Amino acid sequence: MTTVERTQVFLLPDLGEGLSEAEIVEWRVAVGDIVTVDQTVVEVETAKAVVDVPCPYAGRVVALHGAAGEIRPVGQPLITIAPLDGDGGAGDEPAGHATYREEERAGSGNVLIGYGTGHGGSGRRRRRPRLAVAGEPPAAVGTGAVAQTDPTGPADAAPAGTGVTASPGSSPALVISPIVRRLAKERGVDLASVRGTGLGGVIRRADVEAALADAAAPAARLAAVPDAPEAHVGLAPAGDGDVVIPLTGIRKAIADKLSRSRREIPEVTIWVDVDATALLETRAAINAATPDAPVSILALLARICLSGLRKYPQLNAHVDTEGQRIVQSAGVHLGIAAQTDRGLLVPVLRDAQRLTTRELAAELAATTAAARAGTLPPARLTGGTFTLNNYGVFGVDGSTPIINHPEAALLGVGRIVDKPWVVDGQLAVRKVTQLSLTFDHRVCDGGVAGGFLRHVADCVEQPALLVANV
Template sequence: MTAVDGAQVFLLPDLGEGLTEAEIVEWRVAVGDTVTVDQSVVEVETAKAVVDVPCPYAGRVVALHGAAGEVRPVGQPLITIAPADGAAAAAGAPGQAGHATYREEERAGSGNVLIGYGTGHGGAGRRRRRPRPAVAPDRAAGAATRAATPPPTGPATASAVRPPGQAGGSPSGGPAALVISPIVRRLARERGVDLDSLRGSGPGGVIRRADVETAAAPGARLAAVPDAPASHLGLAPAGDGDLVLPLTGIRKAIADKLSRSRREIPEVTIWVDVDATGLLETRAAINAATPGAPVSILALLARICLSGLRRYPQLNARVDTEGQRIVQSAGVHLGIAAQTDRGLVVPVLRDAQRRTTAELAAALAETTAAARAGTLAPARLTGGTFTLNNYGVFGVDGSTPIINHPEAALLGVGRIVDKPWVVDGQLAVRKVTQLSLTFDHRVCDGGVAGGFLRHIADCVEQPALLIANV
């Protein structure tokens, strides 16, 4: 952060976790707006999450460095704030007033900026006015019109958002489109879909990614994007060329990480079919006894994984190639693969072995919901030591997944379906699933991997075995 002619230039802050850049999703302010300390000024997307960036300065916005869709490196100018007119007049000299005003603001209410965590507050009990509604630069002209329009009904978190070029009301004069996800807004811009023309399939009419993709599918009518050549649209007209999507943001991060995993890890996958009837019965019994704190199948599988890793710690490890050593983690930092609108992410439950089954269930529900909403801080998406992947939610039985580098193993769970099964010499219909274990052959051999998977399978078939290992 540096001073320029009495104004303050706020640089894109250090994002942590090795992140070096961020893409501007939407500006919350426009040139000429007055901002307060810690007010969110821009929404950015990193390779980890979509987050709001608060500004540590107060004053008037004189410049926005970068437009929506532009990638900005860490340490480069993001926004320039000049002293408010009143502050400058009170101090006499504009240049000196700028420095005095900002030094006072920094001491009073702002510290180092860290995405996802605010800028800190020095004065206890000090209250600030709530930031004004988001206004992107290309929509500033219509801000007054939207402010005078009653908000649409729907979820409290939904916001009225319009595609570029429609700053005023919708063409039909109806309510504004309900969009929560910035990814949905960007997808609509890329594919030339008019959000005001869509009827959302989400709760309260919220427009989801699937709604945009359906509207942009071949044969669907695409809304015109003013002054945008066909090559700028995410979906090219039929017969005119291929669909070209930039490999950026989280999609690029996923590609880089999976490619590195395949290059470096000699992985092997083994699998087994198991009778999950007992596991489902155990879950039903637990939830009947504690109706206020439901336990999911995923939580029980997480508990079983923790039991297996306690017995076979070789799989709770990573290979340090530079140091030529295997590092076994003292705690189990359990990653949970979660599919979101932005792609596959793996939020991590730190020291999962210290949690009860009920605590695991609550943490899993909160974490996966936050991951899908894109509100997890970057630190919560790294540092895992073992991953649990429930790909059965996609209706598939098995998979040979790629290990989440630098971990050493991943347990996959397929769908649970009715299948014929032999029980005590008799054929019966049981709830059957397939478990797969993908492991790094550098950390262990087949005996350890097979022993771990067999222990998991035995606990799924006979959950009472868990009691002996808790």
């Protein structure tokens, strides 16, 4: 039996949550590499998150199906592996692989959701990041046949599909980060014309952005609109042409979800101005007592929302349109709107009602940081029952936000600013914010929604009221 006959093709796995495709962000391996069971081989971006995908087979990589930036449907070939045998098989077996041999032949079976399977022992082989050299042909990308590599080629050749073509006669450009390659491609920057300021002349993101800021920097024109002014794909330099931004990945998922929310949910927004002075004083007192575990204003607002949802469970619900029923959730799965480089995400804290205020603060900080870093698995971005949106961080007072479908309500919080306020008949300067509640009018009427918002406002103005409800 030949090596080609014994190859194993790993298909892009079902990533869950109704996802049908993923975009290849970065290959973590190249043709010719030896991989072990459950080693991460590629980073992909779905409509919900950027995730690592582990391969259930071990052996030598003989083909990569797809290049960085390419969309791959679920169930289509992703990578082809030639198993190693005791006599070298597809290539010389490195020391230490014998103990993996039974798993290699069977495959781990752990092919769902790209966050590994717990085999994090020392046997896993970590690869040093490779430099993509502009002007050098990329390694072959398999389309079913076995791709070959040139053993005499440069040691730092780029992984398949990640090279950037340089202009004839230009000097090679060294690129490590796939983010830098994508940025340059989207904005039409010729990497061969960019001077790298990183170690060894490596081109960094700042170098590409500096080239964009330079009016004389060359820009590749990637698209044009017939019978209309010229257009650029991606965030092109300012000019007379239109800017065309592809609606893909997370941005497309956000657009689809918001459009569906507006189509299906008859939403209403109500709001109230509140004096948050006492809430700020309460937070300061808590943090002064235990400075090693600080509590944020957002955590206190989350605690207040949980108190309100306990009193008004109608808002912790969703409408099942197919079943023609309203489903009130037993637990509060609290969504927190977080602005990231990839768009607005809403990570979820499941069963938030079981957490103490300090635990809420810690979970909120860790979750929003992970969302911005792109390390949250897709499961953490779905299943919310109520969302808290602190749009005050953008310096605005109010908003009429769109409900995070299929939830029934969303509480928005504006910035906290000094304003004149009447206290006991006297004018005073107080810390004032605006709270808004957007709710699905199918799940409740104005009395319930107004009661919830008033409860939240009263707890913000008099935090002692919160103690009576916990």
